[in-house]
Amino acid sequence: MTDGNFAVAQSGGPTAAINASLCGVIKKAFSENRKIFGMINGVKGAIDGNFADLNGIFKDEKALALLRNTPAAYLGSCRYRLPDFDGKSELYEQIFDNFRKKNITMVIYIGGNDSMDTVLRLSDYAAKNGKNVLFAGVPKTIDNDLMGTDHTPGFGSAAKFVATAVAEIARDCAVYADRSATLVEIMGRNAGWLTASAALARSETSDAPHLIYLPEKLLSKEKLINDIKNCSARNIVIAVSEGIKNENGIYYSNLDCNAGHDKFGHAQLCGSAKVLESIIKEAFGIKTRSVELNVLQRCGSHFASLTDLTEAEMIGAFGAEALLSGKTGIMAGFERVKEYEVKPIINDVKAVANLEKTVPDSFIAENGCDVTEKAIAYLRPLILGEPKIETENGIPKHIALN
Amino acid sequence: MTDGNFAVAQSGGPTAAINASLCGVIKKAFSENRKIFGMINGVKGAIDGNFADLNGIFKDEKALALLRNTPAAYLGSCRYRLPDFDGKSELYEQIFDNFRKKNITMVIYIGGNDSMDTVLRLSDYAAKNGKNVLFAGVPKTIDNDLMGTDHTPGFGSAAKFVATAVAEIARDCAVYADRSATLVEIMGRNAGWLTASAALARSETSDAPHLIYLPEKLLSKEKLINDIKNCSARNIVIAVSEGIKNENGIYYSNLDCNAGHDKFGHAQLCGSAKVLESIIKEAFGIKTRSVELNVLQRCGSHFASLTDLTEAEMIGAFGAEALLSGKTGIMAGFERVKEYEVKPIINDVKAVANLEKTVPDSFIAENGCDVTEKAIAYLRPLILGEPKIETENGIPKHIALN
Numbered sequence: 001m002t003d004g005n006f007a008v009a010q011s012g013g014p015t016a017a018i019n020a021s022l023c024g025v026i027k028k029a030f031s032e033n034r035k036i037f038g039m040i041n042g043v044k045g046a047i048d049g050n051f052a053d054l055n056g057i058f059k060d061e062k063a064l065a066l067l068r069n070t071p072a073a074y075l076g077s078c079r080y081r082l083p084d085f086d087g088k089s090e091l092y093e094q095i096f097d098n099f100r101k102k103n104i105t106m107v108i109y110i111g112g113n114d115s116m117d118t119v120l121r122l123s124d125y126a127a128k129n130g131k132n133v134l135f136a137g138v139p140k141t142i143d144n145d146l147m148g149t150d151h152t153p154g155f156g157s158a159a160k161f162v163a164t165a166v167a168e169i170a171r172d173c174a175v176y177a178d179r180s181a182t183l184v185e186i187m188g189r190n191a192g193w194l195t196a197s198a199a200l201a202r203s204e205t206s207d208a209p210h211l212i213y214l215p216e217k218l219l220s221k222e223k224l225i226n227d228i229k230n231c232s233a234r235n236i237v238i239a240v241s242e243g244i245k246n247e248n249g250i251y252y253s254n255l256d257c258n259a260g261h262d263k264f265g266h267a268q269l270c271g272s273a274k275v276l277e278s279i280i281k282e283a284f285g286i287k288t289r290s291v292e293l294n295v296l297q298r299c300g301s302h303f304a305s306l307t308d309l310t311e312a313e314m315i316g317a318f319g320a321e322a323l324l325s326g327k328t329g330i331m332a333g334f335e336r337v338k339e340y341e342v343k344p345i346i347n348d349v350k351a352v353a354n355l356e357k358t359v360p361d362s363f364i365a366e367n368g369c370d371v372t373e374k375a376i377a378y379l380r381p382l383i384l385g386e387p388k389i390e391t392e393n394g395i396p397k398h399i400a401l402n
Numbered sequence: 403m404t405d406g407n408f409a410v411a412q413s414g415g416p417t418a419a420i421n422a423s424l425c426g427v428i429k430k431a432f433s434e435n436r437k438i439f440g441m442i443n444g445v446k447g448a449i450d451g452n453f454a455d456l457n458g459i460f461k462d463e464k465a466l467a468l469l470r471n472t473p474a475a476y477l478g479s480c481r482y483r484l485p486d487f488d489g490k491s492e493l494y495e496q497i498f499d500n501f502r503k504k505n506i507t508m509v510i511y512i513g514g515n516d517s518m519d520t521v522l523r524l525s526d527y528a529a530k531n532g533k534n535v536l537f538a539g540v541p542k543t544i545d546n547d548l549m550g551t552d553h554t555p556g557f558g559s560a561a562k563f564v565a566t567a568v569a570e571i572a573r574d575c576a577v578y579a580d581r582s583a584t585l586v587e588i589m590g591r592n593a594g595w596l597t598a599s600a601a602l603a604r605s606e607t608s609d610a611p612h613l614i615y616l617p618e619k620l621l622s623k624e625k626l627i628n629d630i631k632n633c634s635a636r637n638i639v640i641a642v643s644e645g646i647k648n649e650n651g652i653y654y655s656n657l658d659c660n661a662g663h664d665k666f667g668h669a670q671l672c673g674s675a676k677v678l679e680s681i682i683k684e685a686f687g688i689k690t691r692s693v694e695l696n697v698l699q700r701c702g703s704h705f706a707s708l709t710d711l712t713e714a715e716m717i718g719a720f721g722a723e724a725l726l727s728g729k730t731g732i733m734a735g736f737e738r739v740k741e742y743e744v745k746p747i748i749n750d751v752k753a754v755a756n757l758e759k760t761v762p763d764s765f766i767a768e769n770g771c772d773v774t775e776k777a778i779a780y781l782r783p784l785i786l787g788e789p790k791i792e793t794e795n796g797i798p799k800h801i802a803l804n
Contacts, residue, residue: 072573153752168701395569
């Protein structure tokens with residue numbers, strides 16, 4: 001078993017589950033009586049020697065329970081990308097010096113695509129320069145666009161927020177007797193996983209969203225207008241990706257807000273839904289509205305997916321265990337077995353870093369404005385269950401690093 | 403005790419609690435063994451004779467429990483305003499004919515300002531033309547801007563959503579080490595009650611929002627810039643009303659999105675936060691973002707205020723009871739007694755219809771960018787508690803009229 005202490009970092013955009021993974025790592029370190037240091041603001045913490053003493057902070061079980069339900073990254077994040085190295089590098093040496101001072105031999109990096117690049121570079125550097133430190137990546141991203149895993153922690157909670165919000169917005173739209181269109185703009189610039197999750201809003205009593213547009217398919221103005229013409233719903237709800245492009249491959253969010261006429265504005269101020277809103281208004285003259293779900297998709301933890309939080313914690317612990325057993329340069333992942341269960345797996349981080357997994361064709365309906373049953377069967381288990389949320393003064397209680 | 407049957411209508415914008423009031427009315431009617439008809443799409447249902455048989459639909463207790471937690475208006479809404487009448491009116495006669503056919507003698511109208519105008523007109527017409535029908539208004543609006551009541555049903559749930567969302571967004575903002583500003587745009591064009599509720603996001607571990615701008619006070623570009631200069635927070639969170647105006651009394655949402663320069667755009671496409679965002683970007687060059695909470699404020703019922711739902715149901719039943727005891731031309735309201743309890747009261751609808759209650763000066767901090775302790779003491783009890791939410795396939799279960 002590997003000797004020495006742990007360090008753990010969080011990186012990339014916030015999610016509702018990234019602290020649950022941190023929780024899993026901490027619990028594993030505690031169960032092995034190891035010291036564990038939190039790197040403040042991702043790899044920057046290792047560069048600056050800025051570490052939090054997690055053994056001290058999380059002595060109290062209650063603090064760990066709060067951490068699990070606190071959204072965003074407790075340790076802070078960064079978007080910093082390590083530079084290439086050739087032989088020896090002063091920056092990399094500084095990082096490993098800071099690890100050595102704390103006897104850190106195992107480093108867990110919880111993050112998305114860019115973070116796996118960091119794991120790759122650090123484990124490469126360690127191997128080539130005889131550094132005695134092991135590195136493992138634990139995936140997280142609401143975008144679900146990482147290779148090497150059935151799905152990513154953080155995605156399930158975001159998908160549950162999207163589905164719940166669309167279901168509620170559909171009720172809101174349905175109260176008036178006049179025909180209307182409501183666009184809901186959903187995150188995921190290149191990968192439509194979250195937009196596809198809007199389909200989970202459908203129930204016995206609601207068939208909204210009626211149209212779903214993923215960024216994997218181009219959407220012409222003509223198709224949009226035609227799809228609305230063919231839609232029999234009185235109050236049409238449309239789920240659309242922030243990254244939807246027109247038939248020429250141009251982002252709608254780069255087009256002029258005023259009816260999407262093909263000229264570039266002086267600044268990108270409107271989201272894709274605002275531009276589509278103006279197209280629909282011009283074509284149909286009906287009441288049209290757009291709702292950008294915005295950052296609540298990734299930080300709204302008050303109605304998180306219990307499945308997601310449980311898996312996020314489990315894969316954090318699994319990553320720590322992989323380091324204890326001597327693995328390095330890996331990313332933990334999920335394999336889906338049976339209907340529904342996940343098994344943690346180990347990937348070579350080289351095979352997954354810097355790649356992007358988009359929604360496959362088999363998940364997109366042939367009409368180009370919906371998802372398939374196969375997509376729904378894949379997505380639904382990920383949003384099941386709700387955690388018990390501790391509240392104080394009527395709002396969820398969180399924990400923060402001082 | 404008044405003989406005959408009940409009719410009930412919902413009107414105005416959706417809230418998370420308007421169906422809880424409907425629930426209270428239905429239960430009261432059931433307990434008195436009365437028939438109760440739902441007017442479809444507000445007063446339009448009475449004009450068209452379009453009624454739902456609520457005794458049939460809600461025989462099952464479970465259906466009532468679902469109704470209580472379903473957002474928006476189960477019976478549909480309208481924005482129709484009854485015309486003036488002078489002596490006899492064909493339209494009014496048609497309405498009373500439709501009531502007579504169903505032996506409806508007691509009508510509850512659940513709604514906001516415009517709805518109280520409807521109650522006033524119908525009860526006036528009945529009195530002047532010898533119609534044997536009584537009318538009571540039950541308040542609802544997320545805006546909390548009705549006179550004659552300590553607060554309005556629907557407001558507490560919206561305020562809880564705002565406070566929770568701002569608390570979560572503040573976590574999201576805090577993960578990066580660079581200075582940033584995040585604007586959260588909140589509903590309430592003339593009354594800042596909901597924007598003020600953002601202050602409830604503060605806790606032991608977060609002092610966000612750092613700046614709060616209510617529509618009751620004008621906000622110059624210079625003041626905004628100065629307030630930000632004086633703000634010591636690294637990641638500034640700003641709660642701002644959709645109806646904020648500049649020093650000349652012009653809505654920011656009517657100004658050009660591009661740095662709020664004083665010229666009118668050809669279309670109103672940006673909200674106030676987008677315009678303020680561009681002003682901050684230009685003045686400070688820091689990462690600035692705006693989040694429009696949009697309709698989720700009023701329809702997000704998955705984390706509603708239990709206090710709000712309980713009171714909404716109670717005041718629905720109270721309105722029905724007032725009709726049974728022979729009252730008419732009234733609006734039910736809350737009086738706050740002790741710390742914290744509410745007592746239902748009866749208002750003459752004449753005294754409350756068509757008025758608007760804005761946030762008093764004593765609730766607004768002298769610096770013009772915060773609320774007072776007095777405001778927080780008023781607001782906090784309204785967001786306490788969470789209902790148990792029934793879910794199906796990972797999303798809240800709702801009920802809908804077929």
